[in-house]
Amino acid sequence: MSAADEQLAAAGAARNPAGKGAHLLVVDDDADLLRLLSMRLTANGYRVTGVGSAEAALARMSIELPRLVISDIRLPDRDGMSLFQEIRHNYPALPVILLTAHGTIPDAIEATTLGAYAYLTKPFDAKLLLDRIAQALSLSAPAASPSNGDEAWRAGLISRSQCMDELLAEARLVAASDASILIRGESGTGKELLANAIHRASRRAKAPFIAVNCGAIPEALLESELFGHVKGAYTGAVSSREGLVQAADGGTLFLDEIGDMPLLLQVKLLRVLQERVVRQLGSDIPRPVDVRILSATHRDLDAAMLEGQFREDLYYRLNVITLTLPPLSQRREDITPMATQFLHTLAAKYGKTVRGYAPDALEALTTASWPGNVRQLYNVVEHVCALATAPLIPLSLVQRALRVPSLEVLSYTEAKQRFERNYLVQLLKLTDGNVADAARLAERNRTEFYRLLQKYDLDASLFRTDPTLVASERQDDPLKNQ
Numbered sequence: 466m467s468a469a470d471e472q473l474a475a476a477g478a479a480r481n482p483a484g485k486g487a488h489l490l491v492v493d494d495d496a497d498l499l500r501l502l503s504m505r506l507t508a509n510g511y512r513v514t515g516v517g518s519a520e521a522a523l524a525r526m527s528i529e530l531p532r533l534v535i536s537d538i539r540l541p542d543r544d545g546m547s548l549f550q551e552i553r554h555n556y557p558a559l560p561v562i563l564l565t566a567h568g569t570i571p572d573a574i575e576a577t578t579l580g581a582y583a584y585l586t587k588p589f590d591a592k593l594l595l596d597r598i599a600q601a602l603s604l605s606a607p608a609a610s611p612s613n614g615d616e617a618w619r620a621g622l623i624s625r626s627q628c629m630d631e632l633l634a635e636a637r638l639v640a641a642s643d644a645s646i647l648i649r650g651e652s653g654t655g656k657e658l659l660a661n662a663i664h665r666a667s668r669r670a671k672a673p674f675i676a677v678n679c680g681a682i683p684e685a686l687l688e689s690e691l692f693g694h695v696k697g698a699y700t701g702a703v704s705s706r707e708g709l710v711q712a713a714d715g716g717t718l719f720l721d722e723i724g725d726m727p728l729l730l731q732v733k734l735l736r737v738l739q740e741r742v743v744r745q746l747g748s749d750i751p752r753p754v755d756v757r758i759l760s761a762t763h764r765d766l767d768a769a770m771l772e773g774q775f776r777e778d779l780y781y782r783l784n785v786i787t788l789t790l791p792p793l794s795q796r797r798e799d800i801t802p803m804a805t806q807f808l809h810t811l812a813a814k815y816g817k818t819v820r821g822y823a824p825d826a827l828e829a830l831t832t833a834s835w836p837g838n839v840r841q842l843y844n845v846v847e848h849v850c851a852l853a854t855a856p857l858i859p860l861s862l863v864q865r866a867l868r869v870p871s872l873e874v875l876s877y878t879e880a881k882q883r884f885e886r887n888y889l890v891q892l893l894k895l896t897d898g899n900v901a902d903a904a905r906l907a908e909r910n911r912t913e914f915y916r917l918l919q920k921y922d923l924d925a926s927l928f929r930t931d932p933t934l935v936a937s938e939r940q941d942d943p944l945k946n947q
Contacts, residue, residue, distance in 0.1 A: 487602055490531040491515045492522045494541050519548040530630050533601055538565035553580050558635045560601035618666040621658045623803045626796040639786050640666035647783050648761040650790030653840030656761035664717040672716030675709050680725035694746035710743045713756045724764035735779045793835040800831045807846040819853045825860040833867055886921045898928030
């Protein structure tokens with residue numbers, strides 16, 4: 466056992482002050498060291514996955530994204546620096562600690578320049594490694610509010626897909642700052658939910674979170690709503706009123722559909738961001754505000770700038786950090802847990818005893834196109850829950866809610882039989898149950914037509930609206946004595 470191994474073994478009882486339970490991925494082709502690292506990091510409260518190659522590491526990361534990667538530089542299938550660069554490209558917020566038995570100063574400089582959190586040379590000090598892990602985890606995922614629990618900050622954002630997990634990891638990371646964030650995504654993807662989650666994970670969590678839909682408020686009222694007004698500022702302003710920017714003081718202001726904000730108000734919002742003061746409508750007195758701005762849009766703001774519909778200087782003030790929510794069609798792994806959670810919530814709301822979905826109904830949900838994203842999924846689940854009459858939601862109800870015609874694949878024989886029966890029913894309805902007329906329209910003799918009716922257990926008399934004719938029709942039945 467090397468000196469590094471002995472030191473790491475001696476540190477097995479050390480406490481894990483940060484990131485307790487965090488998932489670590491360890492990459493090393495030395496099976497003995499890999500096993501020992503895994504054992505000792507587990508003893509320190511971490512959940513560890515160990516692999517022996519770069520390709521195995523990338524495969525594991527595609528299944529579950531770890532909170533931190535510890536990788537050897539020398540790997541059998543590819544250079545460890547190449548693996549590190551791919552990790553940085555695909556998961557820029559993921560911290561990486563590099564280990565090597567062949568370290569040089571240029572290697573260390575290159576690794577840290579490219580963004581490695583730490584670079585340790587074997588034999589390394591075990592306590593130093595544990596300290597570096599704890600520091601990296603504390604920086605990559607700020608601690609949640611003790612009163613809220615570790616996952617409460619992302620309440621409502623149900624996810625098991627890798628793309629959402631990566632996005633939420635970045636959101637948790639940037640929540641610690643006061644930088645303005647622009648959230649992009651199609652309508653219905655949950656932009657306000659994400660903004661609220663960032664607020665809950667920030668130091669402003671106990672202060673107000675104020676959401677404003679810039680596209681839902683008439684232009685004439687939006688300025689007063691945002692910045693407030695003084696008494697007499699306009700006709701009908703019988704008293705002074707503070708705006709939503711002031712109401713969010715100390716907290717977060719979320720401007721949804723920021724691309725719909727009129728140009729005149731864009732200028733005033735820019736002044737608030739630059740000077741950190743707000744002037745009420747009808748007043749020249751600046752009032753200081755401490756507010757973080759989160760904004761969202763489904764519009765292409767770059768195109769809007771080129772068309773002169775959105776100010777370039779405001780764009781760069783708002784777009785310090787960009788987070789893009791993927792459409793539901795790109796995170797299909799999340800559909801089942803979301804649909805299940807929505808169903809349980811709505812079943813309680815409507816007093817239903819619905820337990821879940823039939824397998825083919827769940828398959829229909831996971832393969833639908835979802836142009837309306839999560840909002841459409843919620844509406845579909847509410848539709849099927851409200852109409853449910855059985856413990857399991859059937860496929861037909863899901864197809865009805867999705868407005869998708871039911872696709873039933875029949876054999877040729879079944880399709881022929883169904884057509885014949887429906888054809889006979891239509892003829893009997895058309896002729897008021899008169900078999901002679903129906904047989905003539907079908908260009909069949911009455912005997913053959915009666916045999917067809919018997920085949921499908923159809924009683925022509927049930928289609929008659931004049932009951933006095935039923936007896937005579939039965940007397941004419943050529944098959945009545947057969």
